[in-house]
Amino acid sequence: MEDNDWKLLKIIEISMKNHEWVPIQDLRRKTGFHEKEIVFRLGRLNKFKFTNKSNYGYRLSHWGYDALAMNAFIKKELIAGIGGKVGVGKEGDVYHVLLTNHREAVLKFHQLGRTCFSMGKRYREYLANKRHISWLYASRLTAAREFEVLNMLFPVVKVPEPIEQNRHAIIMGKLHGEELKRVNLLEINVDPEEFFWKLMVEVKKTYKLGIIHGDLSEFNILIDSEGDFVIIDWPQAIEVGKKGKLDKLPFEEVEYDEEFYLKRDIENVVRYFKKYGIDKDIDKLYNYVIGDITSENI
Ligand SMILES: Nc1ncnc2c1ncn2[C@@H]1O[C@H](COP(=O)(O)OP(=O)(O)OP(=O)(O)O)[C@@H](O)[C@H]1O
Ligand SMILES: [Mg+2]
Structure with missing residues (x-):
């Protein structure tokens, strides 16, 4: 080129x-x-x-859009090289990259707006006449949104470091680990009860910063062999006490049911930890996260 x-x-x-x-x-x-x-x-x-x-x-084409984002990163002298896809047989478009400062990172290309629930009726109507560019808009918006949320949370909450965004692509810090789903905590000498509470502390800190993940599960928690971890995949996150945040375009203002999303996030984590014999009360955990009770009462 x-x-x-x-x-x-x-x-x-x-x-x-x-x-x-x-x-x-x-x-x-x-x-x-x-x-x-x-x-x-x-x-x-x-x-x-x-x-x-x-x-x-x-x-x-989609590839052309990917190429434009990649080229922007290269022009900025940010990326020195791109490797293979992260994970084996994964659908998502996440790649290993080497930054010019010799750091390893990951590059995530967002596909079509998967976070459609946050897009209001007016936005859909707006795009209806522009179907040929909706994928451009939607994928760029979700990337921008994920990057924005990472910036709000990092480094207080354990999330990947946001490094750069261009179009539908973001570069973020890499954790040399695996999805919690694929890890046996006992094999890596991590105490499940302790780890569960570490996660709850992150959920609580996230909430304190005004954010609810909205898609928290064992698939979106990465853990390494030392038991260090990050919570990933934030484009659908919602902001506490705010209506639909994406209001710069003709988005309809959406009133989120915060309690519903936060409880669902907690429930997903609780459900996963049942296999380690951990059983917790969702309502109590919810009250802990929003700051009404302390962990000793659970
Ligand atoms: N910061 C990171 N460090 C290391 N691996 C990562 C990082 N971010 C994402 N990955 C890997 O890429 C996968 C997909 O990332 P993510 O969950 O953010 O995207 P997604 O759109 O939900 O894709 P999928 O549907 O495949 O989960 C993760 O499950 C993880 O294996
Ligand atoms: Mg994911």
């Missing part, structure tokens, strides 16, 4: 606000490239599968 290829790809990205398929004449005008150069560069972009082509023109 040469500078002019990136320039053309970015112009296609921007033009998608107004076009499902960007006509080649528009691209000529906006880039100022000659006919021959446009044809040549579009051929390259298509070969790399960064664009799709139809009789009406060109559009950005």
Whole structure:
């Protein structure tokens, strides 16, 4: 990819606000490239599968969007190299990356807005006429949201360090561990009861900072062989005492049922720890998290 290829790809990205398929004449005008150069560069972009082509023109592909985000990180001299996917046979798009400062990190590409429940009716209507760019918007919004939440919580709560966001991609600190689901705490000499309480302390600190995870479970807790851990996967998090936070776009204000989400998070953790013979009362834990009672009373 040469500078002019990136320039053309970015112009296609921007033009998608107004076009499902960007006509080649528009691209000529906006880039100022000659006919021959446009044809040549579009051929390259298509070969790399960064664009799709139809009789009406060109559009950005998912890979093209990934490439734009990656290129931004490289231009910023942040990433030195990209490795394989994190985890084996995973659906999510999370990759190992090496930063230029020699630190290992992970790069998470957000796909289509999976956090749709936080998007109101007005937003859906708004996107209905713009279906061809909804994936661009939605994936960028969820990434921005996750990055924002990580910034609100780090380093008080045990979450990955937020490093950078661009478009639908975020770079964050890496934990050399596994999902709690796949770990036997007894094998790594971690006391389940103690670990359970460590998690509850994090849930409580998160709540104190005004956040509820909203999708907490053994799949979104990573633990390493030393028993150190982080809570991941925050795009759907909700803010305590606030209506739908995503109000910059035409989002409808949503009143969250905070008690419901917080209790569900606690319940998921409690359910998981039953296999270690730990049985807790959800309501008492809820009161502990919101600060009404202390852990001695549970
Ligand atoms: N900071 C991190 N350090 C190490 N591994 C990570 C990190 N963040 C994510 N992962 C790995 O990537 C997987 C997916 O991340 P995450 O849960 O944030 O995304 P997701 O959209 O929920 O994807 P999935 O549906 O596969 O869980 C995690 O289960 C974990 O194995
Ligand atoms: Mg997850």
